[in-house]
Amino acid sequence: MKREYCGVFGIYNHAEAARMTYFGLYALQHRGQESAGIVTWDGSALREERGMGLVPEVFNERHLSKELKGDIAIGHTRYSTTGASLLRNAQPFRVRYKNMDIAIAHNGNLVNTVELRSRLEESGSIFQTTNDSEVIVHLIAKHMNGGTVEEAVMAACREARGAYSLLILANDKMIAVRDPHGFRPLLLGKVGDAHVFASESCAFDLLEAELIRSVKPGEMIVIDKGKVHSYDMDMGKKRHHCIFELIYFARPDSMVFGENVYFCRKAMGKQLATEAPVDADFVMPFPDSGVYCAVGYAQQSGLPYEHAMIRNHYVGRTFIQPSQDMRDYSVRVKINPVKDMIKDKRIIIVDDSIVRGTTIRTRVKKLRELGAREVHFRVSCPPIKFPCFYGIDFASKGELIAANHSVREIERFIGLDSLHYISIEGLLKSVSTPDDYCLACFTGSYPLQCEGNLKSCLECGC
Template sequence: MKKEYCGLFGIYNHAEAARMAYFGLYAQQHRGQESAGIATWDGTAIREQRGMGLVPEVFNERHLGKELKGRVAIGHIRYSTTGASLIRNAQPFLARIGGLSIALGHNGNLVNTLELRQELESEGSIFQTTIDSEIFIHLIAKNLGKMTLEEAIIAACGRVKGAYSLLILANNKLFAIKDPNGFRPLALGRVGDSYVLASETCAFDLLEAEFMRPIEPGEMLVIEDKCVRSYQICEPHPRRQCIFELIYFARPDSIVFDETVYNCRKAMGMRLAQEAPVDADFVMPFPDSGIYSAVGYSQASGLPFETAMIRNHYVGRTFIQPSQDMRDFSVRVKINPVKSMIKGKRLLIVDDSIVRGTTIRTRVKKLRELGAREIHMRVTCPPIRFPCFYGIDFSSKGELIAAYNAIDEIARFIGLDSLHYITIEGLLSAVSHPSDYCLACFTGDYPIPPPGQGGKLCLENPVALSW
C-alpha cells in the first residue's frame, strides 16, 4: 500500500480563516491521515492547534470559533515520509526569531537533510523535531539578522535540495514557495477578497473559490495587505512534476499541474485497452483508486464495467490491527467482493499500481476461492523498480516487487492469468506535457541525485519471490 505525503492550505484576509482552513484540509484528507494542524495570525501573535489523527479528530468548535483567531491561516495534514509519527513532528512548525513569529508547512522531501542538519548543529542550532522541514526554519534564522525576511527565505531555499512546496506564515505575511523542479503541486485561488492556496483544487471547490493558477517551479508568492507579489527565486530548472499525483495521489476532481486528474486516469485506462486487450466478461476496479482508469478501459474495449468489489467507507485510520493469525483481516475489512458476480467469470481488474504485491495477492486469492474462472490484471503505471527520495513512501528497493522480478513471475506470485503494466510511452500519452514529469521510480534516472548516489540508481542483490 502506498501512503500519501502531505497536504497544504493557506488563506489570507478572511474573517473565518481558521474555519476555512479546516474545510480546506478536510477536502484534502486523502493526502495525509497521521496529523493535522492550523496556525493563525491574530494581529499580535501566531496561534496554533496541532494533533494526531484526522482533521475532525484534531479540531473542535472551541478551536475554530474562539482560539484560532485572525484573518490569516495556514494548515497542514501529514503522512510522515521523514521523521517519526509523533505530535512533535506535526505541522505547521512554529518558531520565534526575535520579534518575528513563523509557522511553516512543507509538502515534499529534501535529499540533503543530514548534511545540512550536521552543519547547522555544529554552528549551535538546536533541533526540536526529526523532520526535514525544520531545516528551513534554521536556515532562515541564520540569515535573518543580515537580510530581509524575503531574502532570508530565498537564501534558505538556495541551500536545500529536493522536493518542497511551502507555506510560511510570518507575522502578517503569507508566503508560498515551490522548488525549482516543481515536484509537488500548489495552486493559488480566490474567494471574494481573500486569497487561498492549496495542494489541490478540490479544496477550492468546497469553499467555492476560483482557481487562478498553479504556483510555478522556483516561484515565491508573497501576500501582504491584500497585495500579491511574485518572485522567481532561482534560475529555471527542467520541470519534474510527480507523475504519481495523476496516477494515484490526487483526488479525481482536482486540477493538478494544469491537468484534470479524472481525464488523465480515464486516458490511462483507454491506453491500457489498446496495449493489452483481453477476452473477459467484465472490467472491475479495486476501489477507489482504480475506478476511473477502469471506466476508460471499459469504454475503449467495449467490455462491461462492474463494481464487483465494494469498499467499506467507514474504515478509518485508527482501525484496530488484527492479531498475527488474522493478518488478512485488515485487507478484507476494507473491500469485499460481490460473490454472485465472481463465480465462473473471467475478470479483468484495473488498478493504479503494484508496490509490494501482498495486498493484491490476498484479494486475488479471495476471488479464486469464490470461483473466478480467469483473473487478468492491467496496471495504470509502469513497474515501480526504484525508490522515491522526493516524498513517496517507497524508499527502499527491497519493498518493490518489480525491482527484482520479471512480470510473469509477479503474475504467478499474485495468482493472475495475465498481467500488463502500461508502458512509459502509454502513460505519458495521457498527459499534456510529457517531458515535465519525474519518472525516477520507473527508470532510476533521478533529477536530483539521492544521497550517496549518482544520477542513475542500479538494481543490486536480487531477492527471489517466495510462494
C-alpha cells in the first residue's frame, strides 16, 4: 500500500490568512489525511491550531475568524513517514527560541535523522516529538548564535540530508526552502498583493492565485516586510524529482515539477497501449488512481473506455473491519463492480502500481466470479523493487511483490491472463525532462546513499 505523505501551504500579507490557508490545505488533503495544522503571526506572537483528522474536522469557524489572527500563515496536512501517528507529531511544529517564535512545516524525509538527533541530544537538545522535522528546528536554533535566521536556516540545510520542502515562520518572516535534489515539489504564487506557497498548483486554483514558478532546488526564498529575497544555497546537485508525484501522488489537475499531471498520466496510458496492446472488449481503471492512464490507453488503442468498477466516495479513511472473518469488506466497501458489464467480457484494467498485490488479487478474483472471460492488467509504473527513503511510505523490500517475484509469477498470483508494467524508458517518454527524476524505487540507484540509520534502510538489503 502506498500512502500519501505531506502537503504544505503558506500565505504572506493577506487579511484572511488563516482562512486562505484552510482552503489551501483542503485542496492538498490528498497528500495527508492523518493530521492538520495552521500557525499564524498576529503581529506580536505566533498562534497555532493542530489536530488529528481531516482539515474540516480539525478547524472550525471560531479558529479561522477569532483564534488564528494575523495576515501571515503556514499550514500542513500530514501522513507520517517518520514519527508515530500522534498529536505531538502534527505540524506545523512550533518553538520559541530567545526572542523569536519559529514554526516549521516540512514535506519530505531526512536520511540522516538518527545521526543528527543523536549529535544534538549529546549537545543538550531536548526533543518533544519523534519526527525528523523537529531535527531541522534544533539545527536552526544551533546556528542562530550571532547570526540571522536566514543564515541559520542555510546552515541547517547544509547539515540535513534528504528530501525537504520547508515553510518556516520566524516571527513575521516567511522562509521557503527546497532541498538541492528537488525531491518534493514547492511552488510560489500570488493572489492579489499576497504571496503564496504550496506543494501543488491545485491549491492556487482554488484560491484563484497566479502560479509564478517553482521554488528551485537548493533555493531559499525569504519574504520580509513585503520584500521577496531569493538565495542560492550553493549546494548544486543533480535534480531528482520524485516520479511518483506524476504517477500517483499529485492531483491530476496540478502542475508539478513544471509538468501537467493530467497530461503525463494520459501519456503513460498511451505508452502502455503502444508497449502492450491486447484484443479486448473495453478498458477500465481501478478508480481513482488509474482513471487518467486508462483514458490514455483507451484513446491510443481505440478500445471503449468504461467504468465497470464504481468507487464509494463516502468511505472514511478509518473504515473498521467488523471481524477477521470479514476482512475483505475493507476492499469491497470502497469499490464495487457493475455486474452486468463483466460477464463474458475481455477486460483490460489500467492502474498506477502494484505494491503488495493482495488488494488487486481480491478485485480480480471478484471479476472472475462475475464471469469475466479474460482479465489483462497494465501498470503505469515499472515494478517497484526497492523502498523509498525520501518521504514515500512504501513497504519494506520483503513486502514488495516485484522485489521477490517475476512478472509471470505476479501474473499467476493475481490471477491474470496477462500483466505488463510500463518500461522505464516508456515512463520517461511521458515526462518533458526525463533526466530530472528519481527512479530509485525501480532501480535501487539511490541519489543519496543509505546511512544505515533508517528502519527502511535496514530492511532494504543494501
